[in-house]
Amino acid sequence: MLRLFVSKVYVANRVAQILELNRSKQWRYISTEENPADMISRGISARFLSNSELWWNGPKWLSDSDNASIQGAYSPIEEYNLPEQRPLQLSLVIVANIDKIFQHYSQWNRLRKGVAWLRRFVEFLRSKSLVSKTKYLTLAELKKAEHWILVRVQAKAFPEEISAYKANKDISPRSKLKSLAPFMRNGLILVGGRLSNSDPTEEQKYPIVLPYQHKITKLIFTHVHHELLHCGPQLLLSAIRQVYWPLKGCLLARYTVHRCIPCVHAKPKFQIPLMAPLPQQRVQCSRPSSITGVDFAGPVMTRSGSRGRVNKKAWISLFICFATKAVHIEVVEDLTSQSFIAALRRFMARRGKPKECGVIMARISSEPVKN
Template structure:
């Protein structure tokens, strides 16, 4: 089959004149080489020699050091003519084509690709000897596969160019269109890569650096604030104050050197970070702000709403932050699963004195509270310490208060006399053993010595006998008792 001319008649007419400049020669050589390379891909091996000669000719041009528009010497022009004459031989080359289709059942390459056991593979003749029809005459070979135009279109569908359309939106809306999978860190990385693309600068490492992450944070905060606090920022730039009636007036906002809106205040002299002195102002119920709270919540071991709000305010001041912190913890799946159920304690039965009808303060309990400082109007006199004895009725829950000057036995007996004189005699009087003074060791020692010593008990019981009390009416409730310290 004829391969066709390497150079057409039009090309020969263009290349026929004397070539004097390297620019013209290289242009002609490039067109010839393109033609020869395409033919070589189709199996025309003799053209390889001419390709090599053309490369050698180009190396001569480089070695001589001629410029792109310099005139060529006579010997190079003669060598070019000789090379053009040899190219005419390529027009007479005919290469037969022997392309045949081999069905899958006769393809030896499919033996291993489709899998086979070792015993069958050792006896497989096609793998070792090839298809059987190759051992016979060519007349017995399968007919060549000739596809129609419709089949060629189906096998090789034309490529349809699909134009790429890019929608330009507002700069403030870009961060809300990024696919970040609800991760604030991923959002920052995506924006950092976008800034790399915008700068058109070559980076050695694909890893995002710390400075790029910080720059991405500034971009995110500026965009969020430009959406929700747009009017306040404009007014702040013009008149250095926010709009009247704005919801952020009480926060004394200002713009820092990066154009980020921050909370003012009086902590300028505090020895804390700048973010803690002037937190970044963020709006309520913003999707990115929610991601920030979720990240802080996870970084602090799924802390509660109050801890989340306190931690977030070290960097950010979120409007209605308490509400957003509460909703963030409530929406956390792990916190919901790990939240324990509060057990309701079943209260025990009430003691008989609590359910027996009696007059007020017939069955009572007593306890101390204090100490309290008593200040005198007399100039120069130091304030004294006093306590309050609380008498509580078990039946009616009525309360009687008596002022006690100190923790001595006499002071308690005087308070008891005043109580009896006002409320009447008690059948039973309970005391909690004074263990509420455990935290103040010195006071506890005074109370124990003053009230619960043997001498004090003797005096108290003697006073009860004089007032016609039952000797066993004054009870000291043990601290392990079920009714200890409780009125119930």
């Protein structure tokens, strides 16, 4: 009996039933041109099918009386005549750029977790006994994944500096990192300085250098911006510098905040308040200086006398007309009532007496004037 290939239950049951009612020696090969079933499987119009002799009568050799010629032309296919086919296995080695994994993530946390799962899988292939069997990532695995990502980022952004450090040479004076006094530790470029004896942690004293406009740098800025509930540029940069030192960090902080859609929608816009109606004295016709406001400016330094020239303080009394905005200036020696009354008398001598006396003038008029 012919072997049954793995197929659906419906097809397998009917193939088994056919093989039970027939013997394999009864089966013959038939070409595509003489097979009526092939017409339906390939598709045919109903008009052509109704006029097809092959469909209604079958191939011509079925009605032929010469069965001997048929037996010779179509020999049975025995299983032992089939050539043996062995499964073929192919191994293909592809050298891929591992940095392409950065392009598949748009969030810093997801990138760290993805790299951590990938590293766990690689360790599992190397040694199954040393791999954690928990369903969750540990903090140590996430830190190793972050360290691996930052090493790859710096290797691509600062190749000349890393080569110089490995060769125990000084970096180029034109390098972007020259002013940061950088040094390498555990494969990472850190910012040096004079804070080795200070209290902050090692991460705060020696932050990790991040390149400008790299995708990983932007992901870190966006992540911290969301963690701090969409903070402003200054707070964002301050939080970033607790662990990292991004080149041109101020620009990146402002770029992150300005590109954040929730921050743009929630940012309040300044509305110019509506001004109150102008007072009656400002809009009605009146004689110049009849309605006048008073204000003081100063102090200013003045000189008195030809000899000695002692510097003294003086103030400026401003009389402003409400209707014409004309300004009359008088100089007073001090801020006493007597000095102001003298300035007011000089003003009235030239401009005339105002119609109304304000609160300040009423109080001054009630005070005794010393001769």
